[in-house]
Amino acid sequence: MVRPERLFLTAGASHGLDLISGCFAQPGDTVFVEAPTYFLALKILQGRNLRIVSVPTDSDGLDVVALEHLLEMEKPAFLYTIPVHHNPTSVTLSVVRRRKLIELAEKHKFFIIADEVYQLLNYNGYTPSRLAAFDDSRVISLGSFSKILAPGLRLAWIETEPKHFSVLGRCGVIKSGGGVNPFTSAIVESAITLGLQDSYLERVRKVYSQRCAHMIQVLDHVLPKVVGFTKPKGGFFVWLKLPQYIDSKELLAEAQILKIGFRPGSLFSQEEGFTNFLRICFAYYNEAESEWACKQLGRLFSSHLQ
Ligand SMILES: Cc1ncc(COP(=O)(O)O)c(C=O)c1O
Structure with a gap:
């Protein structure tokens, strides 16, 4: 309370x-x-x-x-x-x-x-x-x-x-x-x-929850097995871990050509560490859009594996 x-x-x-x-x-x-x-x-x-x-x-x-x-x-x-x-x-x-x-x-x-x-x-x-x-x-x-x-x-x-x-x-x-x-x-x-906030929250929670579950399912299928990721229980984000030798920032230009985007891990600390991590968001796009983008992401990662 x-x-x-x-x-x-x-x-x-x-x-x-x-x-x-x-x-x-x-x-x-x-x-x-x-x-x-x-x-x-x-x-x-x-x-x-x-x-x-x-x-x-x-x-x-x-x-x-x-x-x-x-x-x-x-x-x-x-x-x-x-x-x-x-x-x-x-x-x-x-x-x-x-x-x-x-x-x-x-x-x-x-x-x-x-x-x-x-x-x-x-x-x-x-x-x-x-x-x-x-x-x-x-x-x-x-x-x-x-x-x-x-x-x-x-x-x-x-x-x-x-x-x-x-x-x-x-x-x-x-x-x-x-x-x-x-x-x-x-x-x-x-x-x-008037109860509008409560009913709206219930609605967005349902939408985000479905988008989150769907993105996790798709990522499980399309990402190379060496790429790890968190399975969120709430919020907006999935945090992905690439092999150590890949700097996610260096993939940004190619991602743009593929019409996808993400936030590179180095943004998230003052020391600019976490270079092989990246953040993606499941809240904004509908299931079809996010499925398409995850497939593009999977292709991008595959092309950089040694
Ligand atoms: C952890 C966190 N704090 C604060 C904010 C910004 O919140 P506000 O729009 O209320 O300034 C965000 C938005 O992404 C966030 O993720």
Whole structure:
């Protein structure tokens, strides 16, 4: 259950992250991010002149053991994490790791910025509650209508302990504007009250779930066996792993000729690692379009295998 006094409206989760970066850290401060992470979050943090340190992840999400080691050497202002249906890996952080992460945040006194924009886009099985539900003092959660209603609305929210809002309220852009996006908020409030948001969410969840299942089935058939990929339980993305000797960025020009696109793995970390990985999205295209594109992708990979 979300209590309204714990919510602060923003013009998108991106705007929420930017606001927090300006209010909860100073230029030059260290912040931790996962590697890989949402590539535009990196841009937002860089735009605030923060010093970014990467923490490794694995198939259970953020590696909390590696994080514990790093905390012996570094003191971050906050850690930015995507604990649910991660962009780009689609992994969800386990409950055990969520508890450990919160314990570490308490011990080392840093904030956890939990980007939970895919929390409600679950297609298959159990999803843990929002990180904010595990702790209400160290977690600042980002949600957004972008993924569940429409990105053009530029409407989203921060969920945290109300005492943190005084820090955000002192921020010039909030003081000067007196708040964010009240007109759109009123329209979306009506959509919620009338039950339209619920029925729309049910519909998109069904569509995305079908697209996701279909893409996984097609990829299983058309990709060379040496190419691995995650099987998402929610969110928008499939994360593919090519043999080490292939740099996905170098395939982009050929992909364009084949009229397909993807995001190369090197985009998703400050160190530009993950060169043999790439991210594709199943949410946007219908089944026929995505099947055609996956076949093209399979051909492209096959032509580069040694
Ligand atoms: C993890 C993550 N956070 C934030 C965003 C952007 O959200 P918004 O449109 O609310 O700014 C995206 C969009 O791709 C995303 O994947």
